[in-house]
C-alpha cells in the first residue's frame with residue numbers, strides 16, 4: 001500500500017517477465033517516488049532533487065538502450081516506434097530538469 005497518494009507502486013500488472021527489465025523498472029519507480037517525496041518535503045533540497053533527476057536521466061538512457069537492444073534482438077515489429085517514444089521521454093526528462101533547475105545546475109557545475 002502506498003504511503004502517499006502520488007506514490008507509484010510496483011504490481012504484477014507492470015511485470016514484463018524479464019527479470020532485468022523488471023528490476024530496472026522497479027528502480028525507476030523508487031527514483032520517481034524519491035523525487036516526488038523530496039518535492040513534497042518542505043525543505044525541497046535542490047541538491048537532492050537535481051541528483052535524483054540526474055540519476056533518472058542517466059538510468060533512463062541506459063534502460064532505453066537496453067530495451068531497444070532487446071527489441072531488435074527479438075525482431076519486435078514496432079521497435080522503431082518504441083525507440084521514438086523513448087527519445088521523446090528522454091527529451092521530456094532533460095527539459096523538465098533544465099527548466100526547473102538550470103540556475104542551480106549552472107552554479108554547481110552539474111551536467
Ligand SMILES: [Fe+2]
Pocket residue numbers: 025063067
Ligand atoms: Fe522500460
